[in-house]
Amino acid sequence: DQQVKQNSPSLSVQEGRISILNCDYTNSMFDYFLWYKKYPAEGPTFLISISSIKDKNEDGRFTVFLNKSAKHLSLHIVPSQPGDSAVYFCAASGSTSGTYKYIFGTGTRLKVLA
Amino acid sequence: DAGVTQSPTHLIKTRGQQVTLRCSPKSGHDTVSWYQQALGQGPQFIFQYYEEEERQRGNFPDRFSGHQYPNYSSELNVNALLLGDSALYLCASSLAAASPLNSPLHFGNGTRLTVT
Numbered sequence: 001d002q003q004v005k006q007n008s009p010s011l012s013v014q015e016g017r018i019s020i021l022n023c024d025y026t027n028s029m030f031d032y033f034l035w036y037k038k039y040p041a042e043g044p045t046f047l048i049s050i051s052s053i054k055d056k057n058e059d060g061r062f063t064v065f066l067n068k069s070a071k072h073l074s075l076h077i078v079p080s081q082p083g084d085s086a087v088y089f090c091a092a093s094g095s096t097s098g099t100y101k102y103i104f105g106t107g108t109r110l111k112v113l114a
Numbered sequence: 115d116a117g118v119t120q121s122p123t124h125l126i127k128t129r130g131q132q133v134t135l136r137c138s139p140k141s142g143h144d145t146v147s148w149y150q151q152a153l154g155q156g157p158q159f160i161f162q163y164y165e166e167e168e169r170q171r172g173n174f175p176d177r178f179s180g181h182q183y184p185n186y187s188s189e190l191n192v193n194a195l196l197l198g199d200s201a202l203y204l205c206a207s208s209l210a211a212a213s214p215l216n217s218p219l220h221f222g223n224g225t226r227l228t229v230t
Binding site: 004006031032034036041042043044045046049051089091093096097098099100101102103104105106107 | 118145147149154155156157158159162164169170204206208210213214215218219220221222223224
């Protein structure tokens with residue numbers, strides 16, 4: 001049962017244009033949503049997060065949008081840079097037993113073309 | 115500020131053997147979670163330790179077990195290794211008292227386990 005899904009395995013974008021990565025989830029009990037970026041031979045690094053009570057959070061070139069009714073979130077990167085080329089994972093988190101558990105999607109490989 | 119450190123970096127084992135992977139959390143963190151990432155997949159949650167107890171567990175068999183020490187470091191043990199256990203094993207730490215907004219998971223670089 002895949003609770004968090006990223007249906008696009010890969011995405012190519014020209015440098016300077018917008019990158020839009022999408023993520024869907026099934027469990028309406030998630031309280032927080034996060035995006036992580038992963039380079040080869042490294043662990044995932046935290047990028048940006050959003051609470052379920054918000055619909056948008058912005059941090060520099062990165063903006064996350066949340067549509068609770070559609071159980072959908074997206075990450076916008078504007079403008080895209082070659083250094084953004086990586087695998088991006090969305091994650092959903094909820095609290096059980098006093099600690100937060102994170103469920104990850106399968107990832108989208110972003111390639112930004114110079 | 116030391117981040118999450120994992121050892122070893124790479125490991126090759128034979129089917130049926132047992133393996134222990136180690137993790138030291140980021141300074142100030144008290145909760146350790148373990149994930150398995152197979153090739154082309156996202157990280158799959160194995161279990162989480164807080165206050166030296168397993169707090170949450172994913173859909174993994176009992177062959178996967180763990181431990182957390184008083185200094186918050188943790189071990190992942192896998193018994194009776196199968197070929198399908200070959201994967202990148204990621205350790206992540208966080209602060210239990212904080213929400214993911216204030217203390218998101220911090221990952222180590224992982225241990226690449228190959229079972230032959």
